[in-house]
Amino acid sequence: MFKSPFLKMAWRNLWRNPRRTLITTSSITIGLIAIVFYFGFMDGMNRQTLENNIRGHSGHIKVYAKGYQKDPAISKRIINPEGILEILLSEPHVLYALPRINTQGLVATGEKSAGAMILGIDLKKEENVSDYKRYVGEGTYYIPGGGILIGKGLAKLLRAGIGDILSIIIQAADGSMGAENYKIGGILSTGEAVMDNSLVVMSLEDMRALTVAGESVTEITVILESAEYTEKVTGALAMRLDMEVLELVSWKELLAFLLDMQGLAEIFKYVPLVILIIVASLGILNTVLMSVSERTRELGIMMALGTRPSRIVFLILLETAIIGIAGVILGVTGGAILLTYFGDRGIDFSQWKEGLMTIPFHPTTIYPVIEPVSFYLATGVVFVSAVMSALYPAYKAARLRPAEAIHFA
């Protein structure tokens, strides 16, 4: 293993003062464990929030009638969804295509009323795909005809419970005002403030009757095997569907504010990294500098015997690199242990539920998972900065004058 004498020398030098080596290694290790865990936490939180939003409402791709995204009026509908559904489902990587009708309206009891987001879904198709069934906290998901599910906050606002009758007033597809009475069959607890306070879900058939929409729908939500296929599938669908009357919107556009928010959170990801690295590097710089000045005489002798300055630089950098590698291995191991432990169990933040609920579908239990990019970035930056901080001491060592250095006491 030790073919180069320098490698052997570097290794031995490190063991000359094991305590110093251990403390330096542990500062790299602790720093890296903290960063790996923190990155895993942030990545896991971001990924969970996105996945919850995709499953909760946006899907990976939405198919709308042309112009609906800009002006979501019920008059802009997908007229013949059946044919489109067939095309969607025949596309590779598409798991589900869910027809929905989405509109705004007023819900009222005898005494109270509130604005609401009214959603008609195919209860059977969505059962195992979207999260609406999971949201049902009270009552049943399979509401009989004329039944609705309403958000927890909305129920509270209206002082209504299961079995109560609500009137829903909407503007129908033909522009007229439509009103109908429905029985509350279940209460939804979505974990998202806006939806809890405004969501009403009913079966697609009831919704079609209420909105006089016939067979048409306002959107088809497409769920893919994985978010990474979004661009590919969108491109393929644009070729196969009639883009004169339809438009395709990806989750990246639908959840743009969320991506923006996560972009802002990147500051909180990288600032601590930079602070830690600078502080750790200063510690390493000091340690290496001292270990060099301690060996002034020895290095002088080496140079007097003919070791070239570049080799001295190499030796010092090699010593630090060994410490760096040890620190990275230990740090990654420690970080991985923490991530595995908490990745399985999750970290409970339900104490701050109210606050978290303001971000749509923010999880209250966070399962840290580090993204490969974050992992390589953290380890790479830590290792490189450790070696870089030995540059100055190595340069000082190479500049020693052998004659003076030998006489250094």
Place this chain on the structure above:
Amino acid sequence: MSIFLKMAWRNIRRNLRRTLITLSAITFGLAAMIIFFGFTDGFHAQWVENTVKAYTGHIQIYRSGYRDDPQLNRSIADAAEIIKELKTEPAVDTYAERVEVQGLISTAENSYGVLIRGIDTGEEVKITGIKERIIKGEYLNEDKGRGVLIGHRLAEKLNAEIGDKIVLMVQAADGSLTAELFRLQGTFRIGATELDSSFAIVTLKDAQALSLLGDRVTEIAVMLKNPVDVLPVSKRLKERLVSSGYEVYTWEELMPALQEMIDLDNIFMYLILLVVLVVVSLGILNTMLMSIMERTREFGIMMAVGTSPRNVILLVMLESFFIGIIGIISGAGIGIGINRIISIKGFDLSRWGGATEFFAILNPVIYPETDIINVLWSCAIVFLTALIVSVYPAVRAARLRPVEAMHYV
């Protein structure tokens, strides 16, 4: 004692470069902490201020029971009675009577659920600054009547232009559904997604007429000259108003989610600072250990001529004490200085516009705040850390055996 002070001072100047590097680690760590704190505090302050202005004011007063169950028949009949009390509070800057009611806004082709707010056109400007936020059309005019202001996002969704007919429908105080025709008088851009997409603003008179409230209002929003007075002022108002059948809430009580988000943010920050602190202290520990080892012989001689182990400990800790003091002075100086410099121009977050709009951060430029309490305790913690990590090296030095130590090369 004084001789040790002198010795400690000389010792830290003996290897000036080493001392400077250790100092720079402390300085950098502390300055980073202060800047990070300043930035987050500034962000939170801005967030609270904007949200308070746009939504609740610092304090809101309702009729008893309204907050729990906002029915229009629980409205304030005699606002003058409350205003009389508000006028006796010198800390109150301004107050505005409001009517808030959920309803449906419709154009010929589209309708949405909205929160309709009837405002005192004069006073409201001082709280929300809505007049300056008008981007199209003009502000409400009491004489003209039947004008409505809506957010630019809602206008886009409704596809409505200035002058268009708008129908507002609400459930009135007597339980009946009432609708009135309004004209779109202006659109505003507050810079908060929720406000810009789901608020409709009309004059107080029109809102009272629409919801059959007579001259009653649903709430009075109070702004204070200085937000720190919220607790004492609300306490005094509660004492005087609760017995007359009113309830008084602070913004923290009305928006618990906001305070929770801020608490959660702070917890993250403390964790990050803890890790930074650990890495800084490992650096100091290493430096102190090495500087002791270097002086093994010297300590041996000191002890041989009669210095007690206790005094050796004192000497080593005094060195750390000096480094700690200088470190916190320079760290705090640089940290506060940089905060001041950044806060002249502010730090612009508009790159992440989607996120700032979502969080209702109306002015995306953050001005870091230097909270003297935070600075003091950051300094205290850094200083204590420097002292604590020197205990181990000090004890090691004190445990040296003079005879062996004197022969150490």
